[in-house]
Amino acid sequence: MKVLPVRGAAKAAWLILCLAQPLAVFGATSAQGASRAQIEAVSNSTFEVVVLKPTHDSLTYERPLPLDQIPYAIRNDLYYSVGTAFAIAGKRWVTAAHVLGLGRASMQKTYRLRDRKGKVYDIDQIYKFSLRRDFVVFSIKDNPAVRPLPTHTTPRLNDRVFAVGNALGQGIVYRDGLFTSQTPEERDGKWRWIRFSAAASPGNSGGPLLDTRGRVIGVVVRKSENENLNYALPIREVLDAKGRVAEINTEIMYMIDNMANLTHRERLATEIPLPKSYAELDAELIPIFNRFGQQLKDTLFKNQAARIFPNGATSAALLHSTYNAVVPGILGIGKDGNWDAFFNSKTQTGDLGANGHFTYGTFFGTQVFLLRTPDAVKLETLRSDSKLMMDLMLRGDPLYRSIGAEQIRIVSMGKAAQENTHLDAYGRKWLVRIWDIEENDQRVALFALPVPGGFVGMLRRMPTGLAEGHLVDLRAFADFFYVSYYGTLAQWREWLALRDLLPAAFADIRIDFDYGQRFEYASKRLSFSYGAKEMSITPHSDLKLQFSYFQDNGRTVWDVTQVIAGDDKDNSTLFSVARNIHPAARLDDKFRVRWEKIAKRKPPYDKSAFAEDKRMLVADVIAGPLGADRLAQAPLLYTALYAFEGKAEQKSVEAKLDVFIDKLKVNEY
Helix, strand or coil: CCCCCCCCCCCCCCCCCCCCCCCCCCCCCCCCCCCCCHHHHHHHHHHEEEEECCCCCCCCCCCCHHHHHCHHHHHCCEEEEEEEEECCCCCCCEEEEHHCCCCCCCCCCCEEECCCCEEEEEEEEEEECCCCCCCCEEEEECEEEECCEEECCCCCCCCCCEEEEEEEHECCCCCCEEEEEEEECCCCCCCCEEEEEECCCCCCCCCCCCCCCCCCEEEECCCCCCCCCCEEHHHHHHCCCCCCCEEEEEEEEEEEHHHHCCEEEEEEEEEEEECCEEHHHHHHHHHHHHHHHHHHHHHHHHHHHHHHCCCCCHHCHHHHHHCCCCCCCEEEEEECEEEEEECCCCCCEEEEEEEEEEEEEEEEEEEEEEEECCCCCHHHHHHHHHHHHHHHHHHHCCCCCCEEEEEEEEECCCCEEEEEEEECCCEEEEEEEEEHHHHHHHEEEEEEEECEEEEEEEEEEHHHHHHHHHCCCCCCCCCCHHHHHEHHHHHHHHCCCCCCCCCHHHHHEEEEEEEECCEEEECCEEEEEEECCCCCCCCCCEEEEEEEEEEEECCCEEEEEEEEEEEECCCCCCCEEEHHHHHHCCEEEEHHHHHHHHHCCCCCCCCCEEEEEEEEEEEEEEECCCCCCHHHHHEEEEEEEEECCCHHHHHHHHHHHHHHHHCCCCCCC
């Protein structure tokens, strides 16, 4: 087992689409060298790109939102200001492609243009679109009588330029600087970016970069990360681009966090005839990108199959290991290149009352959790009540909405907007629930696996536009989920009643008991039973099934490798049976040494009682028909252990162990 330090998500599945790091906004007087008439003409032909604010909020808060903390103009605006567009000849308008969000799923899809007087215009037809060059040419309905901006395709280095745009949602402003350099396009130098020193802020994207005569020389597309040398696409690239076509030509890399050293890169290249309405083009692009994302994942797993668990020599150690994973983990490739089970090093626990709690940690960008339900909450209720399930999680791990300087706690996200199921590669049946956060266009995805006493699973918060890619990851992660099943007998009884949600492995497992009388466990691998004289059998008695991944008749299975039956959840008296695999020759000596202790019945497997943590333990090897002289060559061996809380004599605990072993049968022998 490897313990993973807490780390934040570092994966980017798309282009850097937004200008970042707010800068100071200057007025029109900053545009030194531009006449007032030029400024007026440009302002009339440069519009804000706005998107309608959501009118519905699915969230419930602990108290009324202090909306008065939001500046008046923003609070009373029906729209979010997201970028800039400008008019060119032929009643056409230009902006950066990323500003309009084409091909990116969103709950905020009402994109419009707004002039300086506040009038809004609907987007009509898309005539040119290039994701690679990051521009779109389009028309608007009821086109206003504005003068198109002239263009100039041969600007000179070191000339003064003006970045014009909707900086920080404060309306159209001008900032001046210099045309400092030309930088070849990153992939193959098809064109040269204009680099300029005029300030650029969030909202400038899609705005014009002008020369001193008010002519457009470029389209502002992004801000440099570490210095004030921002990027504009030369206007020639827009003017010379093939007309009446949407060009998708981009290279995208796929990786998944639990095997970050394995990647697949592929180019998506296609063209879609134009013109089309915004809705028509968007409806074609979204499934193209979604299918391509799934294709990237599938190709990576196909091409790297020999290196992905459970295949290859790097999987061998994990296929011979069993970990206690009541709080679950994720299988992944470690720094040494070998597969292992990773668990968060700093889990947190929120108390839910009535013996319920929510324990969670982060594996890169995915929260991995254990939800123990309060006593009065039934599993059957939670499977059908997505609101209650998320309410419990929010109680254990609070989420807040920031307004001004205040943090308002979210107490409910309501009923999930989407509810379905997912069956992973090992036959485990996941409840999939997705909630919308309309205010910031995000979604929360939950993959929940029922276990005795609650649920385990994975949780991600993600932008709506990237949600499908995150779901691809979560479905893949489900196959690498590492969990043990633990609970009291009362919790097991409730869980076993959810027959349609039980993992496929439980088709071969029978757990049966009567309080105060008997307990029986049977599978195709082993069976045992005991009565109340040997150990208590009450609703508070506990049972843990530790699962692991191992080879069985040439295929990898997920199945029980240790059964631990406890007298009571509040003491450490128990009986345990464990499956031990003969180690492969290539494994480290620690596997060989442990196997030799078992096969040669060395301590602690020699039935010699020993004290540990205020209890007495005794263990033995179940030889069955193998005979002592054949143990070392066996492909697998079972061991049995009895632990008694308190002090006891050797003969007493040994006799207890013998009683359990007498009723134990190893079917695999």
